[in-house]
Amino acid sequence: MPSDLQRILVVEDDRSLRSTLIATLKAEGYQTDEAGTVASARSAVARAKDLVILDLGLPDGDGMEFLAGLRRAGDHTPIIVLTARSDEDSKVRALDLGADDYVTKPFGVAELVARVRSALRHGIQMRGAPPIVTAGDLEIDLPGRRVRKAGHEVKLSRKEFDLLAELALRVGAPVTHEDLLRAVWGSADADIRYLRVYVGQVREKIEDDPQHPKLLLADAGFGYRLQKRD
Numbered sequence: 001m002p003s004d005l006q007r008i009l010v011v012e013d014d015r016s017l018r019s020t021l022i023a024t025l026k027a028e029g030y031q032t033d034e035a036g037t038v039a040s041a042r043s044a045v046a047r048a049k050d051l052v053i054l055d056l057g058l059p060d061g062d063g064m065e066f067l068a069g070l071r072r073a074g075d076h077t078p079i080i081v082l083t084a085r086s087d088e089d090s091k092v093r094a095l096d097l098g099a100d101d102y103v104t105k106p107f108g109v110a111e112l113v114a115r116v117r118s119a120l121r122h123g124i125q126m127r128g129a130p131p132i133v134t135a136g137d138l139e140i141d142l143p144g145r146r147v148r149k150a151g152h153e154v155k156l157s158r159k160e161f162d163l164l165a166e167l168a169l170r171v172g173a174p175v176t177h178e179d180l181l182r183a184v185w186g187s188a189d190a191d192i193r194y195l196r197v198y199v200g201q202v203r204e205k206i207e208d209d210p211q212h213p214k215l216l217l218a219d220a221g222f223g224y225r226l227q228k229r230d
Contacts, residue, residue: 006050006120007031011041011066012082013058021053024109025116038066045070049077051120053112056083056094064097071098071158076145078119080112080186098158101186115186133168135215136229138206140168149206159184160202163195167216167226176223199224 008025012018013036022032033049035041038061045052052070056063067079081099083090091102100119103112133140139148145161147154156164166183167175178188180195199218203210217225 005029005031007033007047008051008053008116009033009035009041009044009047009049010053011035011044011058011063012053012055013037014055020109021112024113028113028116030116037061038063041066045075045077051116052077052079053116054079054081054099056081056085056090064094067094067099068097080115080119082107095159095185096157100162118182118186133171134228135168135171135226138215140164142168147206154205156202156205159198160205163198164202164206164216164226167224171226172228174219174223174225178223180223 008030010018010021010025010032012021012034015036018034018036022034025032033044033047035044036058038058041054041058054063054067058066063081063083067081070077070079078100079098080101080103081094082103082105083094084105085091086104091104094102101115103115131141131143133142137150138154141147142165145165147156147161147164162184163180166180177192177195181190181192182188184198185194199216200210203213203216206215207213214229215227217227219225
């Protein structure tokens, strides 16, 4: 059972599905809040919460805009997006806006519960992390979600930061492809091409020479590491 009664906000306009999700989460030992519209979600999200499950197709507004608004306001609560939209563009946009995971309807309840657990574990891990991790001239402020290189701020997207943060949590040690996909995209079965693309994007922003990286290194056939340099 979850410790300290973690609270999950379910934002879903389909009453039947919302009731099923609420009942399932309560059976798993979580506290829950619920909302069926963007307006009610804005009120509910102000209460203490550990995770948001967000449907994109809400009757009074776009779930994407609600998601983007939370991230612009500095709210870093883990968010799992639910949607009937199966196209790749919608998934990429949701992840770029700051979603932690993306689940396409219809889905199995057991699968969603597993993703909830993964997102909550990652949130707890981040809260317990050291405030600043250094690697060479790179400073990674995990709680503040900020990165500086040689004293200058580096602008990263949410997913880019999540990837770098996951490596920073184990700085100097290799992290497997599967662990990175699970932590950043919610599933070890996610397309490894996402990982390669984002590694390339992060290198462009933190390396002096992205073609010859010294900080974000590949362990061939295994994963990546953030190299801790003196």
